[in-house]
Amino acid sequence: MAIALALYSRNVLLSLFGGVFLGLFLLQDFSFFATLDATLSLFISLLSEAWIGKTLVFAVLVGSVMELIERSGGINGFVEYMTQKSKLVASPRSALMVSYIIGVVIFIESSITSLIAGAVGRPLCDKEGVPHAKLAYICDSTSAPISSLIVLNGWGALLLGLIATQIDSGLISGESVDWLIKSVVYNFYAISALIVTFLVIWFNIDIGPMKAALPSNSHARLMFNKSAPMHYMIMPIIVMIVSVFVFLYLTGNGNILKGSGSSSIFYTMLTTLGFMYILYVMKGKMSTKIYLLSSFKGAKKLFGIAMILLFAFAIGKVTLQLHTGLYLASLASNNLSPYLLAAVIFLLSSIISFSTGTSWGTFSIMIPIAVPMAVGLDANVSLAIGAVISGGVFGDHCSPISDTTIISSLASDCEVIEHVKTQLPYALISGVVAIILFIVFAIFA
Incomplete structure (x- = not known):
């Protein structure tokens, strides 16, 4: 519904x-x-719940950070440098490629990845006439896929724990790290999504609703502000990136993999706002009054996004109480051919993730189901785990009730439903490629 x-x-x-x-x-x-x-x-x-409160405050504070960067003139300075002085960005392709590279390089936390890729790419896309819907697609198609491939983050911690439970049960033997590394190799959807996204940027491929997406008219508003040195934009973003690593380390008691994602992004935004106060106010760029008014104005803009996130968390709780995921998983038959097992697990995980809006919840439901199925059919266990990861990311990528979908829309200043409709054809292409690969590897691997 x-x-x-x-x-x-x-x-x-x-x-x-x-x-x-x-x-x-x-x-x-x-x-x-x-x-x-x-x-x-x-x-x-x-x-x-503390983690939900911190996530909601994070969403609101994103608005404050973005408004302050814009008010400082740092965005205009960055655009001027990239398009006029350095000539690094001189086309829609290069504008989107900047966000793509950022999305691939920053793999530590999917929310921060989307945020930074959107923050940096948005003014460049406005300058080059690129629709925000296409930028949102780039942000969404790099953040979760790269986080699920380079698992030196919270994704890795969750998956290691789920795999360790299967080892403890005696179904499989060995080290959970070894199993995770072997399984990530089979994360075909994430790999396919990254390749398809690169090709879409390089060859300027517009299909489906993306053909009708219109460029934003916000760059006229951006250019109204006087240009300032681009470090007014770059330095807060650097502080943001470094702070995520620091707080993941601190909240994990010295282990980044065990750090709290919600706490880390919350404290990261507070640290960034504090740094911006020093950079802008104490150096005379703006008054304390302007700083506070701009912060409030930006937070107010994204209050609606925070409410959407809250309601997304609510429907996740309801589907958990309804046992939606377990019901869908029970529809799978144990009499499947081993050659089709990975493809069916991928499809089932996709449906659960799409219906519940959470990839992590899908991992928690499906790995305890997929591993025994693979063992019972004498199939490739690593391939089955890889299918769960791929399906979780794919369904979450397509779902309008997913928090990563909402945050990517937020970062790119794009309506959630427009983002879902415009990126769906590209995601389906990657999904079809993944299904084919799961069948091929089940037969020949």
Whole structure:
């Protein structure tokens, strides 16, 4: 219901609330008043969870950071340097390629990857007349795929834990790190998505709804501000990148893989805002009053995005209570051919991830199912785990209720539904390639 409403009405908040309410209505045995009470209790419990609160504040503070960078004139200085002084960006291809490279290089946290790729790429795309929908596609198609391939991050920590559980159960033997490395090689969707995205940029391929996407008219507004040295934009972004590593290290007690993603991005934004105060106010670029007003203005712009994230978390909780993922997984038959097992696991993981809007939740549901299925059919276990990872990323990539979809839209200043519709054909191409590869490797590997 939530997905259908979102695609039909283009009102994401209403759609998510409709899905949440219907799910709770089923859980409360069709009692309207019990559903109202359960809905209120759900949102109170969500707001009381620290990691959710930090993630919501992060979304709002992103607006403050972006508004301050724009107000400082640093964006105009950066655009001027890239397009006029250095001539590094002189076409739509080069404007998008900057965001693509950033998305591939910064693999530590998918939210920060999308944010920085969007922040850097947006003014360049405005200058070159590139639609924000295409930038959102680049941000989304690099952040999660690269994070699921180079697993020196929270993704790796989760997957290691899930694989270790299977080792402890006696189903497989060996080290969880070895299993993860062998499985990541079979993450065909992520690999395919990165290659397809590069080709789309290089050959300027527009298919489906992307053909109708229009360039933003915001670059006229950006150019209204006087240019300032580009380090007013670059230095806060560098501080942001470094801070993520530092706080992952600190929250993980010396182990980046065990660091808290929600806490790290929250403290990163606070650190960045503090640094910007020193850079802009104490050096005389703007007054404290302008700094505070700009921060508030930017935060207000993204308050709606924070609400969408909250409702996305809510529907995730409801689908968990409904056992949506487990039900979908139970539809798979144990009488499958070993040659089709990986492809079926990929499709099943994709459906679960698309329906629930979470790749990590899909990993948690499907790895304990996929490993025993592979062992029972004497199939390639690493290929099965790789299919789970690929399917989780693919479904999450396509889903309008996914937090990574929402954050990529946020970073690129693109409507969520427009982003979903315009990137879906490209994601489906990568998905088809992944299915073919899973069948081929199941037969010949």
